[in-house]
Amino acid sequence: xxxxxxxxxxxxxxxxxxxxxxxxxxxxxxxxxxxxxxxxxxxxxxxxxxxxxxxxxxxxxxxxxxxxxxxxxxxxxxxxxxxxxxxxxxxxxxxxxxxxxxxxxxxxxxxxxxxxxxxxxxxxxxxxxxxxxxxxxxxxxxxxxxxxxxxxxxxxxxxxxxxxxxxxxxxxxxxxxxxxxxxxxxxxxxxxxxxxxxxxxxxxxxxxxxxxxxxxxxxxxxxxxxxxxxxxxxxxxxxxxxxxxxxxxxxxxxxxxxxxxxxxxxxxxxxxxxxxxxxxxxxxxxxxxxxxxxxxxxxxxxxxxxxxxxxxxxxxxxxxxxxxxxxxxxxxxxxxxxxxxxxxxxxxxxxxxxxxxxxxxxxxxxxxxxxxxxxxxxxxxxxxxxxxxx
Numbered sequence: 001x002x003x004x005x006x007x008x009x010x011x012x013x014x015x016x017x018x019x020x021x022x023x024x025x026x027x028x029x030x031x032x033x034x035x036x037x038x039x040x041x042x043x044x045x046x047x048x049x050x051x052x053x054x055x056x057x058x059x060x061x062x063x064x065x066x067x068x069x070x071x072x073x074x075x076x077x078x079x080x081x082x083x084x085x086x087x088x089x090x091x092x093x094x095x096x097x098x099x100x101x102x103x104x105x106x107x108x109x110x111x112x113x114x115x116x117x118x119x120x121x122x123x124x125x126x127x128x129x130x131x132x133x134x135x136x137x138x139x140x141x142x143x144x145x146x147x148x149x150x151x152x153x154x155x156x157x158x159x160x161x162x163x164x165x166x167x168x169x170x171x172x173x174x175x176x177x178x179x180x181x182x183x184x185x186x187x188x189x190x191x192x193x194x195x196x197x198x199x200x201x202x203x204x205x206x207x208x209x210x211x212x213x214x215x216x217x218x219x220x221x222x223x224x225x226x227x228x229x230x231x232x233x234x235x236x237x238x239x240x241x242x243x244x245x246x247x248x249x250x251x252x253x254x255x256x257x258x259x260x261x262x263x264x265x266x267x268x269x270x271x272x273x274x275x276x277x278x279x280x281x282x283x284x285x286x287x288x289x290x291x292x293x294x295x296x297x298x299x300x301x302x303x304x305x306x307x308x309x310x311x312x313x314x315x316x317x318x319x320x321x322x323x324x325x326x327x328x329x330x331x332x333x334x335x336x337x338x339x340x341x342x343x344x345x346x347x348x349x350x351x352x353x354x355x356x357x358x359x360x361x362x363x364x365x366x367x368x369x370x371x372x373x374x375x376x377x378x379x380x381x382x383x384x385x386x387x388x389x390x
Contacts (some may be wrong), residue, residue, distance in 0.1 A: 006277070008150060009147060010147060010149060014117070014147050018110070020180030020191060022106045022110060025101075025102065025105070025106055026099070026102040026106050028102075029039065029098060029101065029102035029105065029116060030098045030099045030102050032098075032142075033094060033095070033097070033101070033102075034091065034095050034098060034108025036088075037091065037094040037098075038052055038091060041090065041091070045057075045224075046058070048077075049077050050077060052069075052070045052071060052073055053070065053073045053077045053370050055070065055163065056070035056071055056073065057103075058087065066242070072123070073382060076207040076358075078270040084373050096116065098273075100106050112367060117146075117147065117150070118145040120140070120150050120151075121143075121150060122154065123140050123141075124150075124154055124157060127139065127140045127157065127336065128157070130338070131161055131164070132267050133261070136161055136164040136165035136166055136168050136259050137161075138161055139156060139157075139158045139161055139162070140154050140157060140219075142154050142155060142158075164363075165219070167211075178221075178225065182218065182221065185214040185217050185218050186200075186218075188211075188214050189206070189211060189214050189215070189269060192210070192211055193211070212311075227247060227285070227359050227362060227363075239279055240275060240277045240278055240279050240367075240390055241278070241280070242273070242274055242275060242276070243277070243278050243280055244273055245274040245275070245276055245278060245283065245308050245316050245318065245387070246271040246272060246273050246274050246308040248271075248278070248280050248284060249271060249285075249287055249306060249308055249318055250271055251284070252284050252287045252288055252291070253267065253269065253287075253291075253306060256275075256288060256291050259292070260291065260295065260304065261296055262295070263294070263295035263296075263299040263304065264299055264302055265295065265298070265299060265301075265302060266302055266303050266304070267302045267304050267305075267306070267321075268303070268304070268305040268306075269305070269306050269307070270306070270307040270308075270310055271306070271307065271308045272307070272308055272310065273308075273310065274308045274309060274310040274316040274317075275310070275316075275390045276314070276315075276316045276387055277389065278316075278345060278367060278370055278387060279366075279367070282363045282366065282367075283318075283363070283385075283387075285359070285363065286318075286360045286363040286364070286385055287306075287385075289320060289357075289359055289360050289383065290320050290360060290385075291320075293320065293357070293383075294320060294322050297324050297325065298322035298325070298380070298381065299324070299325065299382075300324055300325070301322050301323025301324040301379070301380055302323070303322065303323045304320065304321070304322050305320070305321045305322075306318075306319070306320050307319040307320075312359065314389050315369065315386060315387060315388045315389065316386075316387045317384050317385070317386055317387075318385040318387070319382065319383070319384040320378060320382070320383050320384075321382050322380045322381055323379055324379075324380055324381060325378055325381075326375040326376065326379060326380075326381045327373060327374075327381055328373055360385065361382075363385075364385050364387065367388065367390075368386045368387070368388035368389070368390065369385065369386035369388045371383070371385060371386070372384040374384060
């Protein structure tokens with residue numbers, strides 16, 4: 001059972017309250033000790049007085065004036081007792097002793113309270129040592145006895161530890177994914193080059209073209225990883241200028257016309273004027289990545305629609321709709337896995353890295369927005385880039 005419970009107050013308030021209580025407690029204990037001892041001495045003096053002097057003393061204490069003889073007798077005996085007992089000195093010593101005892105009691109209580117306040121900090125220090133050693137799974141339990149600042153600090157620490165743990169897991173996964181993505185083209189390049197050196201494969205134009213495809217695939221992976229690194233460092237969008245987003249998207253669609261025709265996609269547009277301060281090169285990169293994904297995964301639907309829209313809050317939406325197979329049921333994997341693929345076997349054949357949606361999502365975040373994706377009723381997928389004013 002908890003002996004003491006600190007309210008969730010600011011640390012300065014708790015400290016001020018504790019100091020005030022300790023001062024009052026110290027003064028109160030000293031006062032009560034002095035009153036008790038003075039009463040004890042008074043009773044001792046009355047017991048040592050002659051009967052008439054004792055009666056006179058009690059009469060004076062009650063506000064009654066005794067007779068003159070009794071009063072003289074009382075004064076004579078009081079002076080004698082005061083000289084023999086050192087009444088003032090004893091009272092001063094009692095006050096000093098009571099003050100020291102009250103200070104000792106307050107110190108004990110203060111140590112107990114300070115430990116109650118410092119205990120969450122000790123737990124936080126221990127958890128921080130674990131975090132320093134690389135154990136990102138550590139956490140601290142927020143105590144009901146902690147002050148408001150300490151509770152806030154512990155909550156922030158838990159959030160930081162959770163974020164580091166998530167980042168460490170994603171970094172480990174990304175390292176394995178990068179190695180996995182690079183292994184196939186590097187194996188093909190090494191095997192092909194070694195075969196040409198050994199004379200097994202002919203060094204002709206077709207072989208060189210196949211090797212160039214693998215090199216281009218490696219270049220796309222490196223460029224996508226670079227884009228994600230810039231996004232982490234918040235350096236992805238450096239130059240923003242007022243632009244009609246619909247014109248940027250229209251230019252990308254025009255340049256990608258041959259790619260869409262190769263993918264047997266019939267393009268339909270609904271480009272409404274939408275003005276926003278954007279980094280045009282990054283928006284072109286995001287739209288092109290979505291078009292490439294559509295050519296790889298939605299070509300069977302033979303239809304693609306691209307829209308731009310200005311919302312009432314001045315934000316802009318770039319929306320692509322298709323009639324392909326759509327996203328799998330676990331949509332969370334699309335957002336959390338940077339190497340997600342809708343069709344792993346087919347994406348390898350077409351050179352996909354699996355980083356496309358992660359790059360688009362990073363560009364959307366850099367513009368203050370987000371990436372939205374969903375399956376359409378009746379089949380197909382919808383991907384929307386939301387961009388917000390700077």
